[in-house]
Amino acid sequence: MIIDGMADRPINELGNKTPLEFAKTPNMNELARKGINGIMDPIKPGIRPGSDTAHISILGYDPYTVYTGRGPFEAAGVGLDVHAGDIAFRCNFSTVSDEGIITDRRAGRIRDGTDKISQSINSIKLNGFEDINIIFKESTGHRAVLVLRGEGLSDKVSAADPKHDGKPPKKVKPLDNTKSAAKTAEILNKLVEESYNLLKEHPINLERIKNGENPANIILPRGAGAVPDVPPFNEKYGLKSACIAETGLIKGIGKLTGMDLIDVEGATGGIDTNLPNITESIIDTAQSDYDFILINIDGADEAGHDGNLDEKVKFIEKVDEVIGKIKELNNLYFILTADHSTPISVMDHTGDPVPIIISGPEVRVDDVEIFSERSAAHGGLCRIRGSDIMNILTDLMNKSEKFGA
Ligand code: ZN
Ligand code: ZN
Numbered sequence: 060m061i062i063d064g065m066a067d068r069p070i071n072e073l074g075n076k077t078p079l080e081f082a083k084t085p086n087m088n089e090l091a092r093k094g095i096n097g098i099m100d101p102i103k104p105g106i107r108p109g110s111d112t113a114h115i116s117i118l119g120y121d122p123y124t125v126y127t128g129r130g131p132f133e134a135a136g137v138g139l140d141v142h143a144g145d146i147a148f149r150c151n152f153s154t155v156s157d158e159g160i161i162t163d164r165r166a167g168r169i170r171d172g173t174d175k176i177s178q179s180i181n182s183i184k185l186n187g188f189e190d191i192n193i194i195f196k197e198s199t200g201h202r203a204v205l206v207l208r209g210e211g212l213s214d215k216v217s218a219a220d221p222k223h224d225g226k227p228p229k230k231v232k233p234l235d236n237t238k239s240a241a242k243t244a245e246i247l248n249k250l251v252e253e254s255y256n257l258l259k260e261h262p263i264n265l266e267r268i269k270n271g272e273n274p275a276n277i278i279l280p281r282g283a284g285a286v287p288d289v290p291p292f293n294e295k296y297g298l299k300s301a302c303i304a305e306t307g308l309i310k311g312i313g314k315l316t317g318m319d320l321i322d323v324e325g326a327t328g329g330i331d332t333n334l335p336n337i338t339e340s341i342i343d344t345a346q347s348d349y350d351f352i353l354i355n356i357d358g359a360d361e362a363g364h365d366g367n368l369d370e371k372v373k374f375i376e377k378v379d380e381v382i383g384k385i386k387e388l389n390n391l392y393f394i395l396t397a398d399h400s401t402p403i404s405v406m407d408h409t410g411d412p413v414p415i416i417i418s419g420p421e422v423r424v425d426d427v428e429i430f431s432e433r434s435a436a437h438g439g440l441c442r443i444r445g446s447d448i449m450n451i452l453t454d455l456m457n458k459s460e461k462f463g464a
Contacts, residue, residue: 060394061117061353062378063110064360064401066413066432070368078359078368078403079414080431082375086383087416087430090395094418096427097440099448101399105410110360113398114312118292118353119449127214128284129308134204135286136311137196143288146212146243150195150203151220152176152275155255159227164220165201167273172263173197176275179257185249188242193250195278198307205280207246213239218281219251228279247280254278291317296453298350303340305332309355318353330358330374338381345388355398356381363401371403392419392455394448395430412442422455 069075100106101113102122111132112122130147141147152173154163180195191209198204215234221227231247233240255277258264264274292300294317302313303321305328313320323340325333337356344352356378362371382395396415399408414435425439436442443451453459 060382061114061355061396061398062359062375063355063357063398064363064408065375065378065397066400066411067363067371068400068402068404068409068411070403072368077432078371079375080429080433082372082379084375084379084430086379086386087395088428090382090386090393090416090418091427091430091435091438093424094393094416095422095425095440096414096416096430096435096438098412098432098436098442099396099415099440099445100410100412100442101445103444104412107408107410108399109408110306110355110398111308111312113445114309114353114355116445117396117398117448118312118316119295119446120289120316121446125287125289126284127287129282130204130214130284131286132284132311132315133198133282133307134196134206134311135314136307136309137198137204138314139194139196139204139206141206141286141315142208143286144208144212145286146207146214147284147286148205148207148280149282150205151279151281152197152201152203153220153277153279154273154275155228155277161221161224161226161228161277161279163273164222164224164279166275167267169201169267169272169275172266173201173203173275175263176258176261177203179261180254180278183250183253183257185246185253188246188249191246201275203278205250205278206286207243211239212243212246213237214243214283214285215240216244216247216283218279218283219247220279220281228277231280243283251277251279287315289315289317292351293317296351296449297458298453299348300351300353301344301349302353302355303337303344304353304355305337305357306355309357313353319349328357329361330370332356332358334377334381338384341381341385342388345385345391359397360401363403364406366403366406368403390420392417392422392452394452400432415440415443415448417451417455419455
């Protein structure tokens with residue numbers, strides 16, 4: 060169970076306590092007393108992880124080879140069946156003027172009708188590139204994903220998104236001297252242009268213009284990544300696995316590693332998320348025939364990015380209640396940790412290590428009594444890396460292979 064961005068640094072106004080130290084967390088503390096504690100560097104000491112690279116590392120994959128960019132994980136996260144070698148992008152639906160200037164990168168924060176617009180984009184066949192499959196799907200709001208499938212493609216291309224309003228779309232450029240990068244850049248430039256031709260008079264957009272809303276009349280790809288060849292988690296460890304996550308990014312990691320995605324109604328990834336539904340989903344999944352569940356709860360990270368101390372403390376306390384309800388599940392190993400620190404003072408991820416508890420049958424219980432960044436450092440696990448977790452877990456489960464005779 061990964062509480063996204065939960066760890067923090069000491070904060071003056073909390074008497075130099077961290078939000079986790081300050082929050083009332085009786086259930087986490089009970090877990091700490093029953094388990095073995097430590098601190099963990101999700102990737103390596105001092106490396107500032109993304110949520111994606113941290114999760115990849117914690118699941119025992121090397122993020123330096125598996126992580127090619129955010130695109131593939133976002134694409135898998137919206138439910139697209141991506142294949143190794145596909146090139147995936149994150150996209151915005153945006154508004155462009157007749158003069159070719161981006162006037163709203165988020166197309167009036169469009170919510171409805173993006174599925175119909177996506178269908179139209181999926182029908183595009185580009186002149187001279189008829190062999191390339193264009194697979195496009197809307198995500199939440201103005202976000203979408205694009206997958207290019209075919210021979211001779213590359214992810215070494217720049218973005219079309221200019222990142223600021225008031226500029227024309229950027230011309231996509233190859234980032235190396237290969238033919239495949241040149242070809243992919245050409246395809247993207249054509250596709251961006253074609254999306255405008257196709258969408259400027261799309262019924263959804265005519266309706267939006269009539270209502271005084273910005274039309275979603277162009278797509279702007281960015282964040283290219285080649286879909287990696289990832290050995291399935293289930294085969295790697297011999298564990299039937301499920302993923303309960305809120306954000307497309309973490310769902311994408313679950314999907315690309317071959318886990319079953321468990322959808323939870325009302326899971327928003329924010330501090331307003333439906334924690335009772337998440338709790339119920341965890342209990343149901345744990346009681347079915349899965350051997351391993353990856354759980355990610357995102358709200359503490361959001362509060363950290365917003366620099367909202369109050370909300371971060373409150374959200375940690377709410378997560379503690381979730382743990383209070385699932386701690387009665389018997390005969391399982393429960394790992395509680397974070398994927399990185401998102402300190403209130405920094406409002407972004409930092410490379411500080413995070414606390415971790417492993418509880419379950421036959422663990423060597425230590426003397427740690429509360430769950431926090433500082434007290435966990437006195438525990439029996441000492442300081443480990445994210446990439447150690449699956450080894451430690453499968454060893455405890457007596458499911459790891461012996462190295463040597
Ligand atoms: Zn994270
Ligand atoms: Zn974050």
